[in-house]
Amino acid sequence: MYRSRIPSFAKIFLPQIICRIPQPHLWREGDDKKVVYLTFDDGPTPETTPYIIDILKKYGVKATFFCVGENVKKYPELYKHIIEEGHFTGNHTFHHLKGWKTPLNTYMEDVKHCAEYVSSNLFRPPYGKMTFRQYNSLKKNFKLIFWDVLAPDFDNNTSVEECLDIVKKKTRAGSILVFHDNLKAKNKLTGLLTGTLDFLFQEKFDVQPVTNNISK
Numbered sequence: 040m041y042r043s044r045i046p047s048f049a050k051i052f053l054p055q056i057i058c059r060i061p062q063p064h065l066w067r068e069g070d071d072k073k074v075v076y077l078t079f080d081d082g083p084t085p086e087t088t089p090y091i092i093d094i095l096k097k098y099g100v101k102a103t104f105f106c107v108g109e110n111v112k113k114y115p116e117l118y119k120h121i122i123e124e125g126h127f128t129g130n131h132t133f134h135h136l137k138g139w140k141t142p143l144n145t146y147m148e149d150v151k152h153c154a155e156y157v158s159s160n161l162f163r164p165p166y167g168k169m170t171f172r173q174y175n176s177l178k179k180n181f182k183l184i185f186w187d188v189l190a191p192d193f194d195n196n197t198s199v200e201e202c203l204d205i206v207k208k209k210t211r212a213g214s215i216l217v218f219h220d221n222l223k224a225k226n227k228l229t230g231l232l233t234g235t236l237d238f239l240f241q242e243k244f245d246v247q248p249v250t251n252n253i254s255k
Contacts, residue, residue, distance in 0.1 A: 059214055080163065
């Protein structure tokens with residue numbers, strides 16, 4: 040089960056998670072641009088990452104890739120390519136662990152292992168799930184990046200059109216959008232990513248990456 044948006048009550052119990060980035064302080068007077076933040080989870084993978092990077096380059100857009108350490112170890116040149124193209128990266132654990140089913144020490148060791156390959160103070164828990172103890176440990180060293188809009192590109196029962204409809208209905212100024220850089224999303228990438236970027240530009244959104252300098 041997944042949610043296209045993190046429920047508002049989550050911030051009550053986990054106040055340092057970042058689901059959306061407030062905008063007014065970023066605007067210049069008279070600037071009508073609305074900023075949204077583009078992110079990808081689960082890569083890098085040779086079947087998807089180069090293609091995503093090519094599309095982003097075509098549109099002149101930078102993004103943040105929350106990388107699985109095991110994949111970075113397997114495909115170091117792909118990770119290097121992400122960095123060289125000016126994109127940002129974040130820690131997504133080494134083995135893509137489910138936080139709710141993993142003991143604290145095991146989880147934190149896995150995050151630490153990923154950090155050996157992914158140098159970043161940004162962290163996103165796989166599946167958006169972590170225990171309160173994991174949260175308390177992670178917040179000491181990481182900015183915890185969740186999302187405001189999730190298009191279920193990983194779901195074989197959801198079409199490109201349905202994913203795009205979620206993006207169009209849910210996206211607002213300050214939204215953090217998450218897509219997936221994995222094999223499950225591969226068949227939707229062309230229509231979904233280009234359709235999303237076309238929509239964002241048409242609606243005059245300024246598309247940016249989540250960076251290491253973002254305020255908690």
